[in-house]
Each structure stands twice: as structure tokens, then as C-alpha cells.
Amino acid sequence: MGANSALTAKFGSGDVKVGVIGLGYVGLPLARAFIEKGVSVLGFDVDPAKVAKLREGRSYIGHIDSQVVAAMRAKGFDATTDFGRLDEPDAILICVPTPLSESRDPDLGYVEASARAIAARLRPGQLVVLESTTYPGTTRDVVLPILAESGLRPGEDFLLAYSPEREDPGNPDFSAPTIPKVVGGLDEASREAAVALYSRIVVSVVPVSTVEVAEACKILENTYRAVNIALVNELKVLYDRMGVDVWEVIAAAKTKPFGFQAFYPGPGLGGHCIPIDPFYLTWVARKHGLATRFIELAGEINTSMPAYVVGRIADALNDLGKPVRGSKVTILGMAYKKDVDDPRESPGFELMELLMHKGAEVDYNDPHIPTLPPMRKYPDLNMSSRELTPEYVRSRDVLLIVTDHSAYDWPGLVAEAALIVDTRGALRGLSGGRAKIVRA
Structure with a gap:
């Protein structure tokens, strides 16, 4: 010793x-x-x-x-x-x-x-x-x-x-x-x-006291986030159906100085921790003969969000008399979070895949990711970020906001785009442009 x-x-x-x-x-x-x-x-x-x-x-x-x-x-x-x-x-x-x-x-x-x-x-x-x-x-x-x-x-x-x-x-x-x-x-x-x-x-x-406590601490931190994000994602779907702006609701709720922490909805979970770590806990729970129902339900809600977003896109296009098949869709932001260049587990990839399977022509723009790197699940996309010129934006049927990078000129995009589907609350308070704005 x-x-x-x-x-x-x-x-x-x-x-x-x-x-x-x-x-x-x-x-x-x-x-x-x-x-x-x-x-x-x-x-x-x-x-x-x-x-x-x-x-x-x-x-x-x-x-x-x-x-x-x-x-x-x-x-x-x-x-x-x-x-x-x-x-x-x-x-x-x-x-x-x-x-x-x-x-x-x-x-x-x-x-x-x-x-x-x-x-x-x-x-x-x-x-x-x-x-x-x-x-x-x-x-x-x-x-x-x-x-x-x-x-x-x-x-x-x-x-x-x-x-x-x-x-x-x-x-x-x-x-x-x-x-x-x-x-x-x-x-x-x-x-x-x-x-x-x-x-x-x-x-x-x-x-x-032990390595196990330290390991469990990290899983708790990320599971806490995953469960609370699932809650606001579920509420987003409900409030949208009711015609209530979930982003305004959260902004109001977080003025309470105790007992509430703001979490925000999105198009699905991304990053190297939150979409993955809770499933580590459910796996080890099964080894011990237990079910983690709360965590598994949160996982179901969060993993369902890309399909929900695609459904909102289909409804918005339908209102304009257009099918998804053949529509030109540009995803704004392929990074998993705002203002980083990290695409790991980004919901943008699943959204891209779902839209392509429905016959849409899909591009992307991300000021932090000039080309899409090979991913474990998506090794062959081989795409480059498109420049958001006014002519290009006007040529697209849908702009889909997946990551609300600070570099985006939201008023400029609203002025030129025909339809924008906003999954991040990036366009709250904006009006007066050409675009029809749909929350998703």
C-alpha cells in the first residue's frame, strides 16, 4: 500500500x-x-x-x-x-x-x-x-x-x-x-x-464508493434527459392537435423559479449519449430479471418522432395539393445539436431515409458539415451541403428545420421559401414572409 x-x-x-x-x-x-x-x-x-x-x-x-x-x-x-x-x-x-x-x-x-x-x-x-x-x-x-x-x-x-x-x-x-x-x-x-x-x-x-456507482451516475444523468424530452415530445403532439404552441407553454412554465426545468421537443434524439445510454440500462435490467417500463416508454416516444415529423410534412404538402413523392425537400441541419459539427445519431439521417423511401428528392444544408461522413447505419449517403441561395430556396417544396444553427438567416428563409416545417421552434414570432410555417 x-x-x-x-x-x-x-x-x-x-x-x-x-x-x-x-x-x-x-x-x-x-x-x-x-x-x-x-x-x-x-x-x-x-x-x-x-x-x-x-x-x-x-x-x-x-x-x-x-x-x-x-x-x-x-x-x-x-x-x-x-x-x-x-x-x-x-x-x-x-x-x-x-x-x-x-x-x-x-x-x-x-x-x-x-x-x-x-x-x-x-x-x-x-x-x-x-x-x-x-x-x-x-x-x-x-x-x-x-x-x-x-x-x-x-x-x-x-x-x-x-x-x-x-x-x-x-x-x-x-x-x-x-x-x-x-x-x-x-x-x-x-x-x-x-x-x-x-x-x-x-x-x-x-x-x-464504487465503480458501479460512478457508472450508474452517468446513466442516470442521460436517462433523466431522455425521459423528460420524451414527456415534452408527447405534449408537443397533443398540444399541436389542440392548437396550442408547446414552445410558448414551456417558456411560460420555466418562469417558475422552483420545481421545473425546461426541456424542449425535437424531431428525435441525437448525439452519442441520450439516444443510447438508457438502452444500456434496460439491457442490464433484463439481465437482472426486471423491466424498466418508464425508460422503455420514453424510448418508444422519442424514436417515434421522425415518423411523426414526416407525417406532418405529408399533411402540409397535401394541403398544397402536392404528394411527398417527387417533392423537393431540404433538411436544414444534420448535426445532432445546435452550432456543432457532430452528426452522431442525428435524427436528420432517419428523416432523410424516411423521406427518400416515400419518393422525395432530399438535399441538406449544414454550415458546420460540408459533406456527410460515413455513418454506421448510413455508410453510403455521399452528399454535400447545398448553398441556400434565394434561387435554390425558392426551388424547394419544403425546408425542414432539424437543427436550429445560429448561422441560419431565418427571416431570409421565411421570405423565400414556400413551406417550412419547423421542429425546433426556430421561427416562433416570425411572420410576413412568403413561407407557410408548420410546427412539427
Whole structure:
């Protein structure tokens, strides 16, 4: 235990090298936070194109400027695709995706591959922290056995902890250093070492008793959002039928200074957390013989929203004497949230697919995504963002607002478009243009 105490003191001093596996929207800001506190960072990623850009001091994430990456490089940040170098860092932080399989079961393939790569190079004195969102039990039941194949003893030769990422891409008010960090360790020594490490970079660390508590904390945070979004999505459908503006209702309700938090409806859930994490919890609940009916109902409501939006588009076109088949539809915004360039799990892809299946001619515009990247479910779309010239806008039958980026000129679009279907409340209060505006 004396050796572990010395290691904890070492992490607290900052005289360590940190390895970050996965240099995406979570891993790269985390690496930046350590570098800016004088901690050496070696980043690992399987994508050689990303690594090449980073080593040239260039960014591939919209809300992180290339100047930031260049400054990181100047302070000692390095990136590699060589996982044989995993014995170099003192602490290894796993920030890889945890998607769902086609059957909506947890896909831990990236986590398991990372753990195997670490196990192949694991040396005494290293701390491994899983940051990827997952179900309670993953660190102990999945990651630990793989690391133990190295022959090293957990809690003695190496330390293991879980600390959920809380990154909110594009949020100017919160970044990795300003968000409290929850930390759970496999044992006391692991927790203390991880707390000491993260205390170097974040405003506060919240230690919890076990890795399972830390894992469950993250699932709770995102399930809370998913359930409340489902509530307002259901109310949106009801209030639209009643002729009541749900956006005005929410604006009025949030003036209450207690007992209410505003959540907003949309065309479906997007991003790497909220559409996925609750299903991790329902999966593990089934393993324990329980049903999470509340969560599953929320999932049903949220996943039904793209079909509801397409139905609203069909009704709006029908009112104009037009069928969906052959109509020219432009989706505004393919990112999953406002003012970011991240399209993961964006409802725009399902909306595009549903409209195409109905025979519509579908384009998109997104000022942050010039071309659509290959996605797990949609690998072959191969489309580029269309310029919203007045002539182009007038030529389209429908503009569908999926993401309400600040860059959009809403009055200009209302002036030129024939029909706009608004899923984000972006056009509230606008009138006097050419467009017929339909809420969806």
C-alpha cells in the first residue's frame, strides 16, 4: 500500500504522462485540459487521418480551433496509432464509443479492444480509467478480467477506476476543466489515485464508493434527459392537435423559479449519449430479471418522432395539393445539436431515409458539415451541403428545420421559401414572409 500511496502522490504532483485512447469529441478536450495544466499527454487513435492532422497541429472538430491543437503540440502533446506505446503513460484514459448493436444491445467492442491493447503492454504502476458511458458492472466484469490476463494484480500492480465523461460539445459555458468529475475506483487505492489525477485539471472531483456507482451516475444523468424530452415530445403532439404552441407553454412554465426545468421537443434524439445510454440500462435490467417500463416508454416516444415529423410534412404538402413523392425537400441541419459539427445519431439521417423511401428528392444544408461522413447505419449517403441561395430556396417544396444553427438567416428563409416545417421552434414570432410555417 505504500507503493500505491507514492503513486497517488505522483499523480497529484502532475509529474506523470497521461495516455488518452480515442481522440474525438471527449478525448481531445480531455487531452487539452491536461496539457494546459502542464501534464504530458500521448493520444491514441485507430484513425491515421485524425492522428496525422493532430501531429500537423490541425483540428478536425469544429468547436476546437486548429490554433488550440497547434498550442497543444507546442506544449508537448503527441498522437499516435501505435498502441504498442501504451506502456509509456502512467495513466491511461479510455474515451472510445459505446454504441448499440442492431438489436439495441450494448456494443462494447471498442472498450474491449482498448482493454486488450492495454493488457498487452500493461506494466506495474499504471492507472487505467474507463470514461466511456456504459452500464453498471462494465469496469469490474468486462475491463478488469481483460487487464488481469496480463498477469498483473489489480489494486497491487495496477490501478483501475471509472470516471464518466461529461463533455457537452459546443457549450461555451462548460468545458472539461469546469465540469465536476465523478470518480469511482475498483478499490480505495485506485480511487485515490484517480482523484489525485483529475484534481489537477477539473474544478472539483466527486469521489464515490464504487465503480458501479460512478457508472450508474452517468446513466442516470442521460436517462433523466431522455425521459423528460420524451414527456415534452408527447405534449408537443397533443398540444399541436389542440392548437396550442408547446414552445410558448414551456417558456411560460420555466418562469417558475422552483420545481421545473425546461426541456424542449425535437424531431428525435441525437448525439452519442441520450439516444443510447438508457438502452444500456434496460439491457442490464433484463439481465437482472426486471423491466424498466418508464425508460422503455420514453424510448418508444422519442424514436417515434421522425415518423411523426414526416407525417406532418405529408399533411402540409397535401394541403398544397402536392404528394411527398417527387417533392423537393431540404433538411436544414444534420448535426445532432445546435452550432456543432457532430452528426452522431442525428435524427436528420432517419428523416432523410424516411423521406427518400416515400419518393422525395432530399438535399441538406449544414454550415458546420460540408459533406456527410460515413455513418454506421448510413455508410453510403455521399452528399454535400447545398448553398441556400434565394434561387435554390425558392426551388424547394419544403425546408425542414432539424437543427436550429445560429448561422441560419431565418427571416431570409421565411421570405423565400414556400413551406417550412419547423421542429425546433426556430421561427416562433416570425411572420410576413412568403413561407407557410408548420410546427412539427
